[in-house]
Structures are given as C-alpha cells and as structure tokens.
Amino acid sequence: MKISIVGSGHVGLVSGVCFAEKGHEVLCVDHDKDKLAKLKRSESPFFEPGMPELLAKHQASKRLHFSDRTEDAVDFGQAIFICVGTPSTERGKADMSFVEKVARTIAENLKDYRLVIEKSTVPIKTGERIKRTMGRYIKGDVNFDVASNPEFLREGSAIEDTLKPDRVVIGVDSAKAESLLREVYKGFDCPIVVTSVGSAELIKHASNSFLALKITYANWLARLCEASGADVDEVVNGMGLDHRIGKHFFGAGIGYGGSCFPKDVDALAHISEEIGVDAPMIRLISDTNKGQLERFYNMIERELWVLNDKTLAVWGLAFKPNTDDLREAPALRLIEKLKAAGARLRVHDPVAMPNTRKLHPDLYYANDPIDACNGADALIVATEWPQYKQADLAKVKATLRVPMIFDGRNCIDRKRVSELGMTLFGVGKEPVKPGE
Ligand SMILES: NC(=O)c1ccc[n+]([C@@H]2O[C@H](COP(=O)([O-])OP(=O)(O)OC[C@H]3O[C@@H](n4cnc5c(N)ncnc54)[C@H](O)[C@@H]3O)[C@@H](O)[C@H]2O)c1
Known part of the structure; x- marks a missing residue:
C-alpha cells in the first residue's frame, strides 16, 4: 500500500x-x-x-x-x-x-x-x-x-x-x-x-495523563516517605507487584518531562474545561510534577548552603535515557536554576550534549561521566542512563572534591555508596551518610 x-x-x-x-x-x-x-x-x-x-x-x-x-x-x-x-x-x-x-x-x-x-x-x-x-x-x-x-x-x-x-x-x-x-x-x-474518532482521540490524551498521574502518585508518596522515614522504592515495589497496579511508570524522581506528558496533561485539562467538565485532578498532576523539581533543587541548596561559585557535576540532560530529546527535560530546568544561583556546571550525557550546547554554550561538556566529576563539590544525577547506574563509584569518589551525590532518579547503588563512605541524597528516601 x-x-x-x-x-x-x-x-x-x-x-x-x-x-x-x-x-x-x-x-x-x-x-x-x-x-x-x-x-x-x-x-x-x-x-x-x-x-x-x-x-x-x-x-x-x-x-x-x-x-x-x-x-x-x-x-x-x-x-x-x-x-x-x-x-x-x-x-x-x-x-x-x-x-x-x-x-x-x-x-x-x-x-x-x-x-x-x-x-x-x-x-x-x-x-x-x-x-x-x-x-x-x-x-x-x-x-x-x-x-x-x-x-x-x-x-x-x-x-x-x-x-x-x-x-x-x-x-x-x-x-x-x-x-x-x-x-x-x-x-x-x-x-x-x-x-469512534472521538474515543480514539481521547484514548491517547487519557493514557498519557494516566501514566503521568502514576508517576505523580509515586512522587507524592516520596514526599510522605521523606516526612515519615519510609522508603519510596520499597513502597512502590510492594504496591507494583499487584497486577492491578503494575510496576511500570511507577517510580519517584525529579518529575516527568519530554515532548508528550507535560503538554498532553495540560491539553486534557484544557479540553475538559472547554467542554464544561472541571479537571482539578488533572491540573494537580501538572502542578505536583513541577513542584517535584523545586523540592529537589531546594534540597541541593539546603545541603550545599551557598551555590554561588560551587562546581557541580550533572549526569544526564535528556528527559529520559536513550534519547537526545531535551523538550521539557527536568535536567534542563535544574541546570537553569543552578546557573542562575551562580554554580559552575560540568555536565555529561551520552547523546544529548550537542543539543544542550546549542542552548547553553557556556557549560563544561565532559568527555565522560568521571571527567564531569573532576573537582566538583557534588554530583547530581538527573537522567537514569544505564552507564550512570553502573558507574565505578570508587572512581567517582576519588574524582569529586566532596564525595556527595544528589540522585534525582534513585538509580545509584546505595549499598556501594555506603561501603565507600560517601553521602547520597535521593528522592523519598533517608540519605546515606558516612558512618550510618
Ligand atoms: N515524540 C513522542 O514520543 C510522541 C509519541 C506519541 C505521540 N506524539 C505526538 O506526535 C506529534 C508529533 O510529535 P513529534 O515528537 O514527532 O514532533 P517533532 O517536532 O519531532 O516532529 C514534527 C515534524 O513536523 C514537521 N512539520 C511541522 N509542520 C509541517 C508542515 N506544515 N509540513 C510538513 N512538515 C511539518 C516539523 O518540521 C517536524 O519535523 C505530536 O502531536 C506529539 O504529541 C509524540
């Protein structure tokens, strides 16, 4: 055909x-x-x-x-x-x-x-x-x-x-x-x-909004975990093994991004309101998602006290692994906030650096993840590429000026971090600190 x-x-x-x-x-x-x-x-x-x-x-x-x-x-x-x-x-x-x-x-x-x-x-x-x-x-x-x-x-x-x-x-x-x-x-x-044509149109917007809602639910649970001492990965794992709930798209982090979820959630809310159906639940997905990145940024700022003049390594720029798409990437919003606070950034992404360079020519683009850590006051993980999950954390420790990691995707091996005496802050989890 x-x-x-x-x-x-x-x-x-x-x-x-x-x-x-x-x-x-x-x-x-x-x-x-x-x-x-x-x-x-x-x-x-x-x-x-x-x-x-x-x-x-x-x-x-x-x-x-x-x-x-x-x-x-x-x-x-x-x-x-x-x-x-x-x-x-x-x-x-x-x-x-x-x-x-x-x-x-x-x-x-x-x-x-x-x-x-x-x-x-x-x-x-x-x-x-x-x-x-x-x-x-x-x-x-x-x-x-x-x-x-x-x-x-x-x-x-x-x-x-x-x-x-x-x-x-x-x-x-x-x-x-x-x-x-x-x-x-x-x-x-x-x-x-x-x-019908209308049902097919709605299936798409409703599916994306449902997946965004699932991620947002995990992110809200993360807040509850942070306030109560529970661990969000344990909670979502225990829930997700129930087939009615499922494990996909059910993890906490710095929020969803990309060219689809943010705009499709907003578009569903907009069309609902336009045809006379209130959509507070759908509006809340978007607001909670934006708040997730703010919370992560605030945690970095709280821990590092002054960001001006600090050097920070950032692993991951694309909105998710295996793409160089930067549309609505949480990492980019984070970079903009860190830059505005005066931090010097050494960034790495396996494929998204050329696209990022067009937007932020003034960053240091590292040759590899370890190069990004060179002399940095902390490492921030913003996209869960497999190579970051598997990184040699002993080398990371030896390369950073301060062995501290902010893991926005809960993808770094906490046990190994603890063995190495490093500090790790995640999302919806107790921090890992040397000697604890
Ligand atoms: N990217 C995804 O993961 C994904 C998944 C499912 C659905 N969608 C939806 O599919 C649609 C396209 O998304 P995308 O990510 O492919 O966007 P994109 O920006 O990658 O591609 C759109 C293309 O359309 C071209 N274009 C625009 N106007 C044109 C015109 N008048 N004539 C010829 N070409 C024209 C642009 O040059 C561009 O190459 C969107 O509605 C999006 O929400 C995207």
Missing part, C-alpha cells in the same frame, strides 16, 4: 520507516529542508536506536521516499498520516495551527479519495474540525475520510514499540476508513481496537 506521512519527526519518521519495514511504500514529507537533506543521506535527525539502519535499508529497498511538499503526499498515498507537532499554548491549550495547515493543504490539492489520519496527539473533536475545514477548502466533488490513529511509542524504544505495539487504536466513522487502516496494519501482530 502507498502511505504518505506529513511531518517526519519522532513520530512521523518512525512510523514511516516501520511501515516500510512492513512492506508498504512510504513518502515522508517535512518542510524542514535541513532535516530532509540529512534523511536523504540516511542520517537520522535525532537519536533513536535502530533508526539509521532502517533509513538506509529502506532507501535502498526504494520503499522510503522523501519530499518537502505536502502536495506530493496528497498525490502519493491513499492513506495520509498527519504527524506534525501539537505544542502547548496558553493554559495548556494545544496549538493546532500545524495540523490545520496540513489539513487545508491536503484539501486544496485533493483530486481523488484519500483517508486523512491524525496520528499527532490532538484534543477530542479535532477530527470533526479537520473534516469541516477540509470540506471548505476542497475544490470540486471529491470524497475523503478523516480517522484517528493515536501513537503510543516511547522515544528511545520507538522502533520496537511501533513494530510490536501492545495495541493499535483506530478511530473511524466509515467502513472504508476502517478497511484502509486494517490494510495499513495488516502485518502487525497485535489487537486492533476500533472506536
């Missing part, structure tokens, strides 16, 4: 290469010419495991093509996926201008029947709006359908998630749309959940 993708970012490009991997012929469109130039050289514009290999494989197989014109997408694929960004605007409202522009351009160039599929995360009722807008801009008498096919991939394991999803949700309002989407997903071994 011929498939067009408009917006070749983390979702569009991953979908494109995965559809090609499943045997479809795919045209990926993006208006960013630099991105396209890289793609044509089989270079991934962002870090995602497996992406360079699939790009090369399917440019060679001639099942993957690129263009900077949405008009080409309209001519090429019978199914056209909209995968452009839907960032947050005021009070969390999703900015739908990118989606609207693509829908208009598709309509203006439509010559034959096409299925237009929202894969971008959009508020409920967007499908109706796309349909109405397209109806106004179409020239002549051409049929089309609008469907929703929300994306659940996680950056860092996006290709694996897309090729082997837990489920595929398709929101449709015609038999033809359902049959075309079933054709798209013919080679995927997973349940296909068929719903």
